[in-house]
Amino acid sequence: MLVLALMITLSACGKKGKALDAYDNGKTIVMKMGRTFTVTLTNPGDGGYSFLPPTYDRSMIKLVSHSHTVRKHPAAGDFGSDDWVFKIIGNNSQSNVLIQAQRGWEAGKENPITMFSVTIKVE
Numbered sequence: 001m002l003v004l005a006l007m008i009t010l011s012a013c014g015k016k017g018k019a020l021d022a023y024d025n026g027k028t029i030v031m032k033m034g035r036t037f038t039v040t041l042t043n044p045g046d047g048g049y050s051f052l053p054p055t056y057d058r059s060m061i062k063l064v065s066h067s068h069t070v071r072k073h074p075a076a077g078d079f080g081s082d083d084w085v086f087k088i089i090g091n092n093s094q095s096n097v098l099i100q101a102q103r104g105w106e107a108g109k110e111n112p113i114t115m116f117s118v119t120i121k122v123e
Contacts, residue, residue: 017085020118028094028119036064036087039099041116043068045079049101052112056097060090061120086120094121 017036020029031037043051054063064085071080086097096119100112 022116024118025116026118028121030121030123031088033088033091033122036085037120039084039086039097039116039118041082041099043079043082044101044115046077048103048105049113050104051082051115052100052102054084054097054099056086056120057090057093057095060088060093060095060122061097062087062089088120088122091122094119096120 017038018029018031020037020039022041029037039054041051056063064087066082066084068082069080071078074080084099096117098114099116101115102110102112
């Protein structure tokens with residue numbers, strides 16, 4: 001049983017690459033060319049916020065996908081989570097990946113809030 005759980009874990013790691021979340025906010029992450037990383041964040045919809053498109057160096061990083069997951073039995077105010085899968089396509093450089101959110105009625109009036117920021121360094 002333990003072997004099966006380990007195989008499933010290793011299989012999932014191979015498909016998704018490096019997993020990042022709110023605990024990685026502000027860190028520098030070292031990656032290799034061709035590798036992927038996934039950023040998973042709680043959706044801020046309970047405060048009326050929506051995620052803005054992430055900002056990053058497009059010559060170094062490619063956004064592979066973005067998905068939203070709704071929980072099967074959400075608690076009040078639980079808007080699920082969002083996943084962004086990125087792939088390293090540039091070499092020997094670094095880029096900041098910034099994910100921000102903003103309320104629709106504040107666009108142009110208030111600055112977006114930073115939900116996640118990480119520096120990706122490619123070796």
